[in-house]
Amino acid sequence: MKRFLILSLVLFAAACNATSLTPETKAAQSTTADVVQGLSKQRLSRIDKVMQNYVDENKLAGTLTLVARNGEIVHKSAIGMQNKADSIPMSEDAIFRIYSMTKPITAVAALTLWEEGKFHMNDPIDKYLPELKNLKVYVSGSGEDMVLEDAKFPIRIIDLFMHTAGFSYGFTGSEVDNLYRNSAIGLGTADPDTVLAELAKLPLNHQPGTKWHYGVNTDVIGFLVEKLSGKKLGEYMQDVIFDPLQMNDTGFSVKPENLSRLASIYTVGENGVTIAMPSEPLGDFKSDPAIHNGGGGLTSTIDDYFVFAQMLLNGGEYNGVRILGRKTVEYLSSNHMPDNLTPYADNSPGEGYGLAVSVTVDESKVKFLGSTGDYGWGGAASTYFRIDPKENMILISMTQFMPYGFYPYMDDYRNLVYQALVD
Structure with a gap:
């Protein structure tokens, strides 16, 4: 009889403990295995x-x-x-x-090179890659009638990170992209010694820093890494x-x-x-x-x-x-x-x-x-x-x-x- 009483008290206490759990605790216990x-x-x-x-x-x-x-x-x-x-x-x-x-x-x-003080974000890229100096910018027209103008600002290194330099990829049907597709860059015939000079022959889509245009900007950053x-x-x-x-x-x-x-x-x-x-x-x-x-x-x-x-x-x-x-x-x-x-x-x-x-x-x-x-x-x-x-x-x-x-x-x-x- 004594054993029965003790067992009943234990079961009663367990039941009380279970029913006293808050809904939040119950939810946490039931979903722990289902949530990671x-x-x-x-x-x-x-x-x-x-x-x-x-x-x-x-x-x-x-x-x-x-x-x-x-x-x-x-x-x-x-x-x-x-x-x-x-x-x-x-x-x-x-x-x-x-x-x-x-x-x-x-x-x-x-x-990692920037952290070492090897360059600054506002540095013109031609400071390190002189092939990219004195670039031209597309204005209008096509073929022999294409109108270009001088870049009003140098391409800053941060423009390359942000795709605001004016370089392109040749993905669209624009006049500049048509030039890219038919260039040594687009045809894949440029070599490591000539690739930057070939890129410099192509006009920019817009004045540096004025628009976002997806292009070979990060490729140029790669050449900067190699130079530095x-x-x-x-x-x-x-x-x-x-x-x-x-x-x-x-x-x-x-x-x-x-x-x-x-x-x-x-x-x-x-x-x-x-x-x-x-x-x-x-x-x-x-x-x-x-x-x-x-x-x-x-x-x-x-x-x-x-x-x-x-x-x-x-x-x-x-x-x-x-x-x-x-x-x-x-x-x-x-x-x-x-x-x-x-x-x-x-x-x-x-x-x-x-x-x-x-x-x-x-x-x-x-x-x-x-x-x-x-x-x-x-x-x-x-x-x-x-x-x-x-x-x-x-x-x-x-x-x-x-x-x-x-x-x-x-x-x-x-x-x-x-x-x-x-x-």
């Missing part, structure tokens, strides 16, 4: 469903996505194929042509970024033993069908190129790029290795566009521009979820990353498909990540 770093696992699972749809609809061959928050990778998933022809599934160690996601890395390389460091761009990056951060799979070419990990690149064929791309911009990435293209020449993995992004989110440091000072990272990730040039492009409402990255200046105006102050960029083959200091979060998506933006998978991915936040 403030993101719902169930909601994160929507990422795979949407990416699988892109694969099933034969739009993308395969995707690799990563989400990290508070320094922890909370989602990493490979969907579809890395190489459809050879039936190779997408793998977490796949190597991607990151194209313009090279730009933030080149910017960081240059900023005395090393080829990739060698300098290896010494100051890749080796210290153990980014072992990032470089301007893929090692022969790793070529099987290089994801195939795809494009749009007839009737909108996704097909293997017959030729790759900037070469095949199988051997070290004569010119290390600072604007778009790197290959990398999602793990390597996560380390780079986490270094920035940490204020310039990762695993005890410091690459940049905290204030330098803040400077890189701040909007430097004047009010009259914000947003930096008509199709980017709410977005300003920092040093080789776009920056959200008004989250209420952007077309997808995010935070004021988040920053990042994408690559021509549809790679993408964003760093959100407010949420202490990184999102990276990798695939190999051109043209960029043909499918809105990156917009979908960004929304899918942010909708998973529940804390």
Whole structure:
């Protein structure tokens, strides 16, 4: 009888304790296993469903996505194929042509020299690269009737970081871009000794510092790094970024033993069908190129790029290795566009521009979820990353498909990540 009484009291006390839990405590206990770093696992699972749809609809061959928050990778998933022809599934160690996601890395390389006092942001670029002195600016006309004028201001180094120098890429049908496509720059026939002189033959799209225009600006920053460091761009990056951060799979070419990990690149064929791309911009990435293209020449993995992004989110440091000072990272990730040039492009409402990255200046105006102050960029083959200091979060998506933006998978991915936040 005594044992029965004791047992009854114990059970009664336990019941009272259970019923005394607050609703908030009960919710926390029941959802702890379903939430990681403030993101719902169930909601994160929507990422795979949407990416699988892109694969099933034969739009993308395969995707690799990563989400990290508070320094922890909370989602990493490979969907579809890395190489459809050879039936190779997408793998977490796949190597991607990151194209313009090279730009933030080149910017960081240059900023390490800036921190050493090797140049100032307002310095004219021709102080270091005299080939770019006395440039002409397009005014009107075409062919023999083209009207040019002298540049009223020198191109400052910060103009190169911000894409306000006036250089172009040859992507559009403008008269200047037509010249780019038919030049040694556009045809890829320039060599390291002549590339800057060939660039100087082409007129600027506008007076330096007056507009935002996407172009070979970061490539020029790469040449600046080479001039100031005395090393080829990739060698300098290896010494100051890749080796210290153990980014072992990032470089301007893929090692022969790793070529099987290089994801195939795809494009749009007839009737909108996704097909293997017959030729790759900037070469095949199988051997070290004569010119290390600072604007778009790197290959990398999602793990390597996560380390780079986490270094920035940490204020310039990762695993005890410091690459940049905290204030330098803040400077890189701040909007430097004047009010009259914000947003930096008509199709980017709410977005300003920092040093080789776009920056959200008004989250209420952007077309997808995010935070004021988040920053990042994408690559021509549809790679993408964003760093959100407010949420202490990184999102990276990798695939190999051109043209960029043909499918809105990156917009979908960004929304899918942010909708998973529940804390």
